Amino acid sequence: MINGEKNIDEPIRWGMVGGGRGSQIGYIHRSSALRDNNFKLVAGAFDINAERGKEFGVNIHVAEERCYPDYKTMFEKEEKLEDGIQAVSIATPNGTHYEICKAALHANLHVVCEKPLCFTTEEAKELEVLAKVKNRVVGITYGYSGHQMIEQGRQMIANGELGEIRIVNMQFAHGFHSEAVELDNPSTKWRVDPKIVGPSYVLGDLGTHPLYLSEVMLPHLNIKRLMCSRQSFVKSRAPLEDNAYTLMEYDNGAVGSVWSSAVNAGSMHGQKIRVIGSKASIEWWDEQPNQLRFEIQGKPVQILERGMDYLYPEALTDDRIGGGHPEGLFEAWSNLYTRFSFAMEDINHGSNLNNVWYPGIKAGVEGVRWVENCVRSADNGAVWVEYK
Numbered sequence: 111m112i113n114g115e116k117n118i119d120e121p122i123r124w125g126m127v128g129g130g131r132g133s134q135i136g137y138i139h140r141s142s143a144l145r146d147n148n149f150k151l152v153a154g155a156f157d158i159n160a161e162r163g164k165e166f167g168v169n170i171h172v173a174e175e176r177c178y179p180d181y182k183t184m185f186e187k188e189e190k191l192e193d194g195i196q197a198v199s200i201a202t203p204n205g206t207h208y209e210i211c212k213a214a215l216h217a218n219l220h221v222v223c224e225k226p227l228c229f230t231t232e233e234a235k236e237l238e239v240l241a242k243v244k245n246r247v248v249g250i251t252y253g254y255s256g257h258q259m260i261e262q263g264r265q266m267i268a269n270g271e272l273g274e275i276r277i278v279n280m281q282f283a284h285g286f287h288s289e290a291v292e293l294d295n296p297s298t299k300w301r302v303d304p305k306i307v308g309p310s311y312v313l314g315d316l317g318t319h320p321l322y323l324s325e326v327m328l329p330h331l332n333i334k335r336l337m338c339s340r341q342s343f344v345k346s347r348a349p350l351e352d353n354a355y356t357l358m359e360y361d362n363g364a365v366g367s368v369w370s371s372a373v374n375a376g377s378m379h380g381q382k383i384r385v386i387g388s389k390a391s392i393e394w395w396d397e398q399p400n401q402l403r404f405e406i407q408g409k410p411v412q413i414l415e416r417g418m419d420y421l422y423p424e425a426l427t428d429d430r431i432g433g434g435h436p437e438g439l440f441e442a443w444s445n446l447y448t449r450f451s452f453a454m455e456d457i458n459h460g461s462n463l464n465n466v467w468y469p470g471i472k473a474g475v476e477g478v479r480w481v482e483n484c485v486r487s488a489d490n491g492a493v494w495v496e497y498k
């Protein structure tokens with residue numbers, strides 16, 4: 111059980127780019143990174159507006175002289191300090207991730223980067239090589255993968271409880287953008303601008319999340335080919351889609367699908383993954399993340415609950431409070447940040463003691479690659495394409 115006692119030698123000195131006042135995702139980065147005392151926030155370039163960023167930084171107790179006007183200044187100045195940052199999180203809009211991540215690696219920093227890592231597989235592979243050369247961690251915040259029941263699903267599949275895997279059904283389909291809300295909301299506006307968001311909207315913003323859950327639960331499944339159809343129900347969003355269906359064939363004969371949507375009117379989040387095997391199925395829904403449905407053919411449905419002794423020990427490692435008390439997205443992200451810190455410490459110490467999985471650079475590359483293949487299929491008339 112995690113209780114906040116030290117589990118790495120020293121908190122990692124950490125900075126942030128973006129995530130300032132009014133941002134959607136900045137607070138969960140900070141509260142997750144700081145929760146288990148594995149990181150210490152000492153610097154930031156929190157905002158595209160330098161003044162507002164500084165004021166914000168000071169308000170969250172970062173020393174004024176370490177609240178920088180932009181990330182370039184931060185990397186340059188921090189590199190010269192004896193106690194300069196060792197890691198940085200990038201929580202800015204999509205179009206900036208590639209250049210900031212590249213600059214951070216050149217400054218020898220470990221990186222936690224928001225998804226998507228970048229826009230093209232060429233860029234993603236370039237970052238992958240750079241991370242290897244520099245021997246730095248690049249973690250990607252596919253935050254839902256930190257939920258305990260995802261680890262439970264991974265263990266159940268690995269231990270053959272489902273039999274041979276046949277079908278993986280995924281969706282992330284919320285209803286918040288059923289209308290053109292971007293007209294009055296700056297945080298949504300960039301999400302439908304191809305210059306800032308890249309070649310897709312919901313495929314990249316939403317579909318890559320359950321896709322990564324499938325990569326965690328089914329690490330040996332490889333996509334062979336896929337077919338994608340995408341729509342812009344709010345016409346002004348074209349060429350970007352606000353709804354998409356992707357069908358996939360895996361190289362072991364299994365099949366999968368991902369429904370990505372921001373126009374599923376009435377739905378809160380609608381992220382689900384159902385893995386169907388020859389003997390049984392499991393299903394996880396992010397609106398009830400403490401439960402995992404386990405359905406054995408011919409038997410009554412079982413609802414497995416977080417924090418209970420019958421779970422695999424690997425899942426219980428992430429426990430923060432006993433079963434019955436709900437845990438949520440903040441705990442899932444904290445689990446990921448703890449994993450990131452273990453990986454960073456291993457590299458800092460030249461050891462490999464912790465050996466934990468985490469969404470790393472490969473997850474970043476795979477997300478970009480999947481979107482690229484989906485767009486290629488959709489824009490050629492929703493045809494089957496070999497997975498490149």
Ligand code: NAD
Binds near residue numbers: 136252
């Ligand atoms: P947002 O528009 O709400 O906030 C962006 C923040 O970045 C603002 O504070 C802005 O001032 C700052 N910023 C922009 N450019 C900057 C720059 N060059 N230097 C410093 N600061 C800069 O965006 P958001 O919704 O918080 O999304 C940010 C990123 O997080 C996006 O890539 C998005 O896809 C991702 N995101 C991920 C999840 C997840 O579950 N992992 C959820 C939501 C958003």
